[in-house]
Amino acid sequence: MNGFTFGFGVLEADLWRLLFAMTRIGAALLAAPFFSAAAVPVQLRVAITGALAVMAITWLPVPIPPATLSLAGMLSLAAEVLIGLSLGFVLQLSFAAPVLAAEQIGGAMGLSIASAVDPVSGTHSPALGQYFTVLLTVIFLGLGAHLTWLQLVLDSYSAFPPGAAWPAPDRLQEIALFGSQMFVAAVAIALPVTLILLLVQMVTGVLSRSAPSLNLFSLGLPAGVLAGIAALILAAPLLGDQLVELSGDAIEQAGAVLRK
Numbered sequence: 001m002n003g004f005t006f007g008f009g010v011l012e013a014d015l016w017r018l019l020f021a022m023t024r025i026g027a028a029l030l031a032a033p034f035f036s037a038a039a040v041p042v043q044l045r046v047a048i049t050g051a052l053a054v055m056a057i058t059w060l061p062v063p064i065p066p067a068t069l070s071l072a073g074m075l076s077l078a079a080e081v082l083i084g085l086s087l088g089f090v091l092q093l094s095f096a097a098p099v100l101a102a103e104q105i106g107g108a109m110g111l112s113i114a115s116a117v118d119p120v121s122g123t124h125s126p127a128l129g130q131y132f133t134v135l136l137t138v139i140f141l142g143l144g145a146h147l148t149w150l151q152l153v154l155d156s157y158s159a160f161p162p163g164a165a166w167p168a169p170d171r172l173q174e175i176a177l178f179g180s181q182m183f184v185a186a187v188a189i190a191l192p193v194t195l196i197l198l199l200v201q202m203v204t205g206v207l208s209r210s211a212p213s214l215n216l217f218s219l220g221l222p223a224g225v226l227a228g229i230a231a232l233i234l235a236a237p238l239l240g241d242q243l244v245e246l247s248g249d250a251i252e253q254a255g256a257v258l259r260k
Contacts, residue, residue: 014057016064017057017062017063017064018050018053018054018057020062020064020077020080020162021053021056021057021062022049022050022053023077023080023081023084024080024081024083024084024153024156024157024162025049025052025053025056025084025153026045026046026049026084027080027081027082027083027084027085027088028083028084028085028087028088028153029045029048029049029084029088030045030084030085030088031084031085031087031088031089031091031092032087032088032091032092032149033091033092033095033137034137034140034141034146035048035088036088052150052153052154055154056154056157059154060154060157060158061157061161062157062162063161063162064162076162079160079162080162083156083160084153086175086257087149087152087153087156087254087257089175090175090178090250090253090254090257091149091250091254093175093178093179093182093250094136094182094185094246094247094249094250094253095133095136095137096182096186097182097183097185097186097189097246098129098132098133098135098136098186098189098243098246099126099129099132099133100182100183100186100190101132101185101186101187101189101190102126102128102129102131102132102190103126103129104186104190104194105128105190105193105194105197105228105232106126106127106128106129108193108194108197108198108201108224108228109128109197109224109225109227109228110221110224110225111126111127111128111225111228132189132239135239135240135243136243136246136247139240139243139244139247140243140247140250143244143247145247145248145250145251148251149250149251149254152251152254152255152258155258156258159258159259160258174253174256174257175253175257178249178253181249181253185242185246185249188242189239189242189243192231192234192235192238193228193231193232193235196227196228196230196231197224197227197228197231200223200224200227201224204219204223204224207219
């Protein structure tokens with residue numbers, strides 16, 4: 001027994017089953033970058049979680065512990081939260097790669113001081129990082145990767161049935177190893193622009209040594225900004241391909257967590 005009832009009679013068991021299914025799905029949506037954006041109302045998040053939970057308990061066998069408020073039931077709820085957070089954290093890692101690249105590019109361009117409130121996280125982030133994040137979000141949603149990820153969340157009930165053993169440590173280790181791929185992706189995104197900026201800085205340094213009367217700061221900063229903008233324009237096709245590949249890697253890594 002769960003210890004108390006909501007007074008819904010025969011619907012009591014279905015209500016507890018719905019709330020139990022919402023635990024994993026809600027944790028996954030809470031950890032996902034765009035579903036948990038600060039601009040998304042809490043009511044909308046709960047509505048999406050409830051709608052997905054209804055589909056989950058309708059199509060999939062989602063048993064609940066006989067005593068949800070017991071120690072075993074609380075451990076089952078904790079396992080549900082861990083699985084959901086693991087699936088959402090993979091997307092967080094993929095969406096953090098462009099922000100890291102923007103930090104590197106902005107620092108080389110001299111735009112590291114240009115920051116604004118990020119609508120996704122609600123914290124301050126570089127303006128260039130917001131551009132990369134919006135671009136990755138558009139590509140991710142345009143490819144339908146969010147639907148594939150939601151399908152993986154529902155498939156997790158088959159890979160990790162409720163009440164079964166906790167995810168093996170090697171599954172969680174795969175998520176940690178995906179963090180190294182995040183840094184590799186960030187370097188790949190920032191490399192073309194930073195190489196051009198390095199050449200510009202070298203040329204500026206040579207000019208300053210050849211003509212000491214030139215003001216290095218008044219010459220180097222505008223040249224770095226203009227060169228960075230031009231490099232971003234030239235590298236835009238490559239950036240799109242990299243973000244498409246990054247979206248695919250995020251979905252593949254989320255699927256690897258569910259693989260037996």
